[in-house]
Amino acid sequence: MSRITFYFIRHGESKGNKEGLFRGRTDFPLTELGKKQAQSLARALKGIRFSAIISSPLKRAYETALFVANGQVVRIMDEFNNINLAEWEGKRKEYIQKKYPREWHLWITEPEKLQIAGAETLDEVKERAKRGVLNLIKEYRDGTFCIVTHRAVLKPLFAELLGIKKPYFWRLHFDTASYSIIEYDDKRGFTLMKLNVTHHLPEFEVERF
Numbered sequence: 669m670s671r672i673t674f675y676f677i678r679h680g681e682s683k684g685n686k687e688g689l690f691r692g693r694t695d696f697p698l699t700e701l702g703k704k705q706a707q708s709l710a711r712a713l714k715g716i717r718f719s720a721i722i723s724s725p726l727k728r729a730y731e732t733a734l735f736v737a738n739g740q741v742v743r744i745m746d747e748f749n750n751i752n753l754a755e756w757e758g759k760r761k762e763y764i765q766k767k768y769p770r771e772w773h774l775w776i777t778e779p780e781k782l783q784i785a786g787a788e789t790l791d792e793v794k795e796r797a798k799r800g801v802l803n804l805i806k807e808y809r810d811g812t813f814c815i816v817t818h819r820a821v822l823k824p825l826f827a828e829l830l831g832i833k834k835p836y837f838w839r840l841h842f843d844t845a846s847y848s849i850i851e852y853d854d855k856r857g858f859t860l861m862k863l864n865v866t867h868h869l870p871e872f873e874v875e876r877f
Contacts, residue, residue, distance in 0.1 A: 670854045672805055673812040673861075675713065676826075677736070678819055680705040680845040682728040685875065688761050691818075692753030692787075697727045705845035705869055706735035712868035713847070714738075719811030722804070724748045724818060732845065733816040747800025750818040751793045754786035761877060776877055778835045790837065794824035801829070805852060819875070822848070829858040843872050 680702030684691035698706065713736055722743045723733035729750075733742045756764055765772045774782045780790050797817075804813060819842050827836035829850060842848065842864050849861040866872065 670805060670809045670852070672808065672810055672852045674801070674850045674852065675716070675718070675812070675814045676822055676848045676850065677709065677732065677814060677816045678822060678842045678844055678846050679724075679726075679729040679732040679816055680709070681872065684728075684758075685844060685873070690753055690756045690759050690761060690764060691750065692757035693726065693750055694758045695727050698731045701871060702728065702844065703731070703735075705872060706732045708868045708870060709845045709847065710735040710738060712865075713814070716812060716814075718814045719808060720804075721814045721816075722748065723816045724750060724821070726750055726818075729816045729818065733814070736814055736816070745800050747796045747803070748815055748817040748821055751790070751820040752786075752788040754784050756784060756787070776838075779837045780834045790820070790824045793821055794828045797821050797825040798828050801825070826850070826860075830860055843869070843874060845869055845872065 680698050682696035682698055682702055684694060684696040686699055718740065720743055721733055721737045721740055722745050723730045725744045725746060726749065730742065771782060771784065783789060822842045823837050823840045826840055832839065843866050846864045846866045848863045848865065851859045851861055
């Protein structure tokens with residue numbers, strides 16, 4: 669029987685988080701606080717033997733993964749890259765609110781319906797992230813895995829794996845450098861074990877939007 673434990677991690681604080689920017693695939697590194705958060709996360713997970721440590725290709729996720737890995741190889745998987753937000757990337761949220769009031773309203777209410785020219789939808793993110801998880805299950809069959817990724821990946825992915833219907837985005841919350849645990853077996857499927865664990869963090873900002 670296949671049995672796998674997934675530790676899903678949101679990366680530590682980056683410049684984009686600190687400055688209230690839409691991030692997408694803009695490649696922000698960790699802030700000094702983000703590095704401290706990643707160090708605290710690494711200490712909290714120190715006793716766990718991961719079969720593989722997997723990261724989004726973006727710096728803020730990869731740097732977080734390196735702290736957790738403590739010398740173990742970090743595998744990059746594009747399936748866990750952040751959402752492509754096209755022209756919104758790198759823009760302050762106040763700017764988007766003023767320039768795109770209709771789209772902003774969708775973002776803060778039902779982002780599942782949001783469509784931005786040239787950008788990914790949350791449904792598209794959900795499908796590629798789910799594909800990444802299923803490919804890992806097929807490849808390894810069992811083990812314990814660490815996946816470091818982004819808020820806009822975790823929310824649609826968790827909704828898909830756990831059968832949470834739309835609108836789901838603002839019903840789930842993941843803080844920077846938090847971890848969440850989902851177990852999988854081929855009899856019962858996916859089971860949520862822990863969500864948004866932050867007790868290891870000395871400091872973090874709760875991101876509302």
